Amino acid sequence: MVEPLSGHRVPAWRRYLRFWGADSGRDLDDELRFHLAARYDEYVASGMSAADARIETERRFGDLTRVREQCDAIDSQWNRERSMMDIVQRIGADLRYASRQLRRNASLTIAAVACLALGIGANTAIFSVVNAVLYRPLPYADPSRLVLVGEGLPRFGTDNFGVISRPEFSDYQRLDGRIFASSAIYEPAELAISGGADYPERVGTVHMSWNLLAVLGVPPARGRNFVATDGDTATESTVIVSDALWHRRFGANPSIIGQRIDVDGWPATIVGVMPASLQFPLPGIGGQPADVFVPFKFRPSMEFMRGNSYETYFVGRLASGVSLAAAKRAASDLAASLPTIHPDKYSHEWKTVADVFPLRDHAVQDVRKPLLILLAAVGLVLLIACINVSSLMLARAAAREREISVRQALGASFGRLVQQFLAESAVLVAIGTGSGVLIAVWLARLLAEHAPADVLHAYSVSVDARVLAVTGAVAIVTTVIFSLVPAFGARQNSLTPSLHASTRGSTAGLARQRARRTLVVTQIALALLLSTAAGLMLRSFARAREVNPGFEPRNAIAFRTGLPTARYTSSESVVQVEQRLLGALRRIPGVRYASATSELPLAAAGGSAQRFAISFEGKTLPSIPIAIGEIVYDGYFDAMGIRLRDGRGFTPSDVPGGLPVAIVNETMAKRYFGSESAIGHRIKNGSPESPSKWLTIVGVASDVNQVAVDKAPEPEFYTPATQAATNGVGFLRGPGFIVRTAGDPAPIMAAVRRAVRDVDPDLPMVGLKRMTDVVDASMASRYFNTVLLAGFALLALTLASIGIYGLIAYSVVQRTREIGVRLAIGAMPHEIVRLVLAQGTRLAGVGVVIGLAAAFGVTRLMQSLLFDVSPLDAAAFVGSAALLLIVAALASYLPARRAARIDPQVAIRAE
Amino acid sequence: MPPDTSIDLLQGTLDLLILKTLSWGPTHGYGVARWIQQITGDVLRIEEGSLYPALHRLDKRGWIDSEWGLSENNRRAKYYRLTTRGRQQLRTETSTWGVFVDAVSKVLTSTEQPSWSNR
Incomplete structure (x- = not known):
């Protein structure tokens, strides 16, 4: 005041x-x-x-x-x-000064920017995939409240099928209002459609309770949503189609609402078009996004499926305030009470259990781990790149020792120096990040295009705001690290010695060399870790390739078709047209065998192995045997190239009225009959009391990898299509055909199409492919992961070798005088080479030992990605260690040779 | 910082008076007040305190500059000095003032009657 x-x-x-x-x-x-x-x-x-x-x-x-x-x-x-x-x-002044400094050292700057751009680019691209699949909200309203209910039958050895039995929907719906705000069911399928465009097509469809889209909270973009009456059996059939189908078959015609489309041969009216953003279902919860949504028409006759057919997804939206744990309890209580509510449908011995899990968790369960491993790997690559840049900055700090000392002497505080280094790193990282993001945008597109269908195709992979935010955060952290390393170097630096020291190297220089050596050793250890992981993946891939899938993929083509229920109503008419198709295929010149099956091997061919509970006559077993059941036509084993180990194959004489027969695979024969022959024993679909017939085993076929090349064969039994209807195992309506030729099957593909069209021009054909392509496609996921991990390992190796090269080259320059003296007093050039090489390989040796120890600890985390290879596989460990040492030796050889060529006279006088 | 565009007559006038006063040479706030009183015969009766916000504002705008010095009777005082930009500003404002005064006196001294006048 x-x-x-x-x-x-x-x-x-x-x-x-x-x-x-x-x-x-x-x-x-x-x-x-x-x-x-x-x-x-x-x-x-x-x-x-x-x-x-x-x-x-x-x-x-x-x-x-x-x-x-x-x-x-x-x-x-x-x-x-x-x-x-x-x-x-x-x-501004700092940034200008920094740019000037960086421009003065153009080669160093380019090297640093390139390292950063590669590291950040690869990271951003992989993170954009991880973000799309694991983190970005699914395109449904409030997706985190969506859950699935899955039942399990512990007696069958499974606690969770991930699905329920369709009639149980009415039971679970009683939880609506208390546990779920609303709930719906759906079943994915693949059905033939026609209408709009003039070609028949088989598309992904979803059969659903009428309220599914409301539960997801995604209304149609055009037309109306389903209402309760769409589920009435009395009303005419209505469907909603995807945006993709609207564009593909109707040319995005706005007057699509009210048009007719035939689904599985049945006419239906299109009442809505979904928005392009809706992707449902997802891989992992029903497969590829569907093109046609069909409301269920519940009939009392469906009750027969209760408790014996599990293929219905139940999706619920948790009511507000209800926790996942509460939902789990409610669902499991309900499942336990099912046998009491429907005593005639459930056996009390077969206890039903139920679990509730978030929709996304279930959708990504198979891809989550591989993606996170890739993210970790690419993170290590960035770390190696950062170390390279740090190491370069340290080298430069050494070269600028005098400048820094002068600035300190003139009163620049430690903080001020940090600020200056921060500005230099910021410019460097900004350029590196900018180029990295450009690389990432391109790489993300590449990844999305080439990723296997079961991983990414339902998600839109792009570099979005969240990805950019993470990249920005990474860039900031990187900047801080880079600027601190040389600044602390400067702090250790006492003033006087470096002002006085000439290029002869001061104690601070030695400290800096030590710091750089530590960085390079770290790099080598990290690179070794990555290349060991990549080695394990490559060995797994090679093993998977060597697997004999149990059939002969060469010289064969496969395709599927679907016989609309409207056109082919009875099982007789289905068998009849399938026989005609087989006849037409077998008549094509060059075809050796043709047959058909309910399940083409390998999921990539579109097969979805159907499993049945079976009984063995006169045997009581501790748990109920489950086996894949396959319905095939005669000549199937010849056409597929599956060898018969015992007995006979199916023949045209296995007629409906004849002896009901079956053929089992080796796994089944060994598991249930041991060394005894399986021939003549009888098995049955369902419990021993079930009304289906006892089937006499007439042959044993060699194992086929029915699900995937890298999944072990399961017990399996074949029944003849001609007897299927009478055997009580259903009959084929969406058969897969296999056509075997003497040589390359490609030339007969057109003839195959023609043959099918001649029999019925409205039959859609799906996935006409060489079987060899089917095998490749089934390994697409493994191939994708292996290629990426190997790519990262290669990048890591390259970066680490640059690191070693930089360090050794720098130390050769520092030791010019010493080497000159050595040469002058009689050292031979090859001794100098050995001296410098030893320096590089010694560092590499230390790095390799540390890296091996680290790899030993962490490779078991990737166990689930490996196939037939131990996580401690000696070949992968030894191989990558040797590779690292060779790379280190090569990277040191160039500077070593330069050292040997030093002219002693020049070197000694140089200072 | 956008220039203060309020055409508060007093403030604008005060600024102009300060700039003009300082154009004779550096002085402190009290000197400015004294000079204006002396020249005008204390007709304006400016509250002396109001000079200071004006001085600080002009300083901030870069039209005047300040420096501590010793006064005639050996007291520490803050001296203000016109800057080059201040001198330019003074020229601009002086001519604006001339135009303003002209315009106002034209209205006040006009003998012509407006058309709506019924006198």
């Missing part, structure tokens, strides 16, 4: 305070105090009394407090602006 009239003078010590900068509040007080004192003096001098002079001075001045406040406001705002401008200017 101002004391206006004290004649008080500014104390002398205040001047020293001003040394640290202006104190605007005090200054203002001083200024005003001077004014008041001067005015007062003048009044007193003119003869006024002290009291009058005081009153008059104050009157004349006006409101002192207000003036002070106004001035203070102006000053403090000004100070703020000034300090802001100072900072901006200083940053």
Whole structure:
């Protein structure tokens, strides 16, 4: 507060305070105090009394407090602006200086930027995939509240099928309002459609309770959603189609609503088109996104499926405030009470259990781990790249030792130096990140295109805001690390020695060399870890390729078709047209065998192995045997190239009225009959009391990898299609055909199409492919992961070798004089080469030992990605260690050769 | 910072008076007040306190500059000095003032009657 009239003078010590900068509040007080004192003096001098002079001075001045406040406001705002401008200017100057420094060392800058761009680019691309699959919200309303209910029958050896039995929907719906806000069921299928475009097509469809889209919270983009009456059996059939199908078959015609489309041969009216963003179902919860949504028409006859057919997904939206744990409890209580509610349908011995899990968790369960492993791998690559850049910066800090010392001597604080280094790293990282993001955009597109269908195709992979935010965070962390490393180098640096030291190398230089050596050893260890992981993947891939799938993929083509229920109503008519198709195929010149099956091997061919509970006559087993059941036509084993180990194949004489027969695979024969022959024993679909017929085993076929090349064969039994309807195992309506030729099957593909069209022009054909392509496609996922991991390992190796090269080359320059002396006193050039090489390989050796230890610890995390290879596979470990040592030796050889060529005379005089 | 565009007559006038006063040479706030009183015969009766916000604002705009110094009777005082930019500003404002005064006196001294006048 101002004391206006004290004649008080500014104390002398205040001047020293001003040394640290202006104190605007005090200054203002001083200024005003001077004014008041001067005015007062003048009044007193003119003869006024002290009291009058005081009153008059104050009157004349006006409101002192207000003036002070106004001035203070102006000053403090000004100070703020000034300090802001100072900072901006200083940053600007730092950045300009940094760019100049970086431009002066163009080659070093390019190397650093390239390392960063590769590291950040690869990271951003992989993260964009991880983000799309694991983190970005699914395109449904409030997707985190969506859950699936899956039942399991512990007696069958499974606690969770991931699905329920369709009639149980009415039971689970009783949880609506209490546990679920709403719930729906769906079953994915693949059905023939026609309408719109003039070709028949088989597309992914979803049969669903009418409210499914409402539960997902995604209304159609055009037309209307389903209402309860769409599920009535009395009303006409209605469907909603996908945006993709609308474009593909209807040319995006806006008048699609109300048009007819035939689904599985049955006419239906299109009432809506879904938005393009809707992707449902997803791989893992029903397969590829569907093109046609069909409401169930519930009939009482469906009750027969209760408790014996599990293929219905139940999706619920958790009611607000209900936790997952509460839902789990409610579902499991409900499952336990099912046998009490429907005593005639459930056996009390076969306890039913149920579990509830978030929709996304289930959808990504198979791809989550591989993706996270890839992300970890690419993170290591970035770390290696960062170490390279740090190492380069350290080398440069060494070269700038004098400059830094001078700046310290001139009064640059440690903080100021950090700021300067920060600016240099920021420029470097900004350029590196910018180029990295460009690489990532391109790489992400490449990944999305080439990823196997079961991983990514339902997700839209792109570099979005979240990906950019993560990249930005990575870039900031990187910047800070880079700037701290050389700055701390500068701190250790005591002033005098480096000002005095010439290029001969000071103690600080040695410390820096040690730091760089540590970095390079770390790099080698990380690169070894990655290449070991890649080695394990490559060995697994090779093993998987070597697997004999149990059939002969060469010289065979396969395709599927579907026989619409509307056109082919009875089992007889189905068998009849399938026989005609087989006849037409067998008549094509060049065809050796043709047959058909309910399940083409390998999931990639579109087969979905159907499993049955079976019984063995006269055997009681501790758990119920489950086996894949396959219905085939005669000649199937010849056409597929499956060898018969025992007995006979099916023949045209296995007619409906004849002896019901079956052929089992080796796994089944061994598991249930041991060394005894399976021939002549009888098996049955279902429990021993079930009405289906006992089937006499007439042959044993060699094992086929029915699900995937890298999944072990399961017990399996074949029944003849001609007897299927009477055997009680159903009959073929979506058969897969296999056609075997003597040579390359490609030339007969057109003839195959023609043959099918001649029999029925409305039959759609799906997936006409060489069987060899089917085998490849079934390994697409493994191939994808292997290629990526191997690519990252290669990148890591390259970066690490650059690191070694940089270090050794630099130390050769530092030791020029020493090497010169050695040469002068008689060392041979090859001894110099050995000396320098030893330096490189010694470092590599240390890195390899550390890397092997690390790999030993972590490779077991990738166990589930490996096939027939131990996570501690010696070949992968030894191979990558050897590879690292060779690379290190090569990277040191170039500088070593240069060292050997040093001219001793020049080298000694150089300083 | 955008320039203060309020055409508060008093403030604008005060600024102009300060700039003009400082154009004679550096002085402190009290000196400015004294000079204006002396020249105008104290007709304007400016509250002396109101000079200071004006001085600080002009300082911030870069039209005047400040520096601590010793007054005639050996007291520490803050001296203000016109900067080059301040001098330019003074020229601009002086001519604006001339135009303003002209315009106002034209209205006040006009003998012509407006068309709506019924006098």
